[in-house]
Amino acid sequence: MQFAMFAKFDKFIFLKMIRLDHVYKKYDNNLVLEDINLSVSEGNFVSLVGPSGAGKSTLIRLLIAEEKPSRGQIYVRGFDIAKLYKGDIPFYRRGLGVIFQDFKLLPQKTVFENVAFALEVCDRTNATIKNRVPQILDMVGLSTRSKNLSHKLSAGEMQRVAIARALVNKPKLLIADEPTGNLDPVNSWEIMQLLLKINSLGTTVFLATHDREIVNSLKKRVVTIESGKIIRDQKKDGKYIL
């Protein structure tokens, strides 16, 4: 399985964390993404902004290999992901951290178990799990919640668990699709501080959001998408201008 994966690896493209070349996505006759060209270097923090229906989630679904582009190339960490075999996709995703608006936790499991699960599916040893889960829970500020059932947490805490789970395998890229969509302004801001910290520790962050205030206060790169097209790419101190 891994051999098939590496057959799709291009060492020259590996210089970029994400690269999209002339990407189009069509659903039936509806063109949802049109000629998307985008390059994200290792260590970047990029916010993808745009109004509802602009195509942000579609772009994320392409990046996590949930769907294939209708045309164009997508490289993530050097892998030509449109050409991955179905059996390679779980392996590819293990190299990514992904978080969503609705957290996607296992509600009847504890905080510890939710995070440990991401290590178990990668066949990590019990010793690794016992060592690494407390470390990552400490990083997201949830050490004291380890034994709590996840459905009893606040929304902000749930998103922290999701972040811990996304990071526990030490991915080089974290993809976040509207991570503050279910959070109040205080929790939203705390989650953003955590994403900034994760980025400062070396993880590339690709964030899709329509939260104008947050984007404007980040002072990072901002890519604006409207009606499926990138209309602006501000490399520094970007603003949500729509």
Ligand code: ADP
């Ligand atoms: P955003 O995340 O920016 O709100 P989306 O990527 O969810 O935008 O949607 C972009 C457009 O693509 C919308 O017009 C939406 O209706 C359409 N779309 C998204 N997913 C599908 C799908 N599976 N089938 C058909 N149309 C879709």
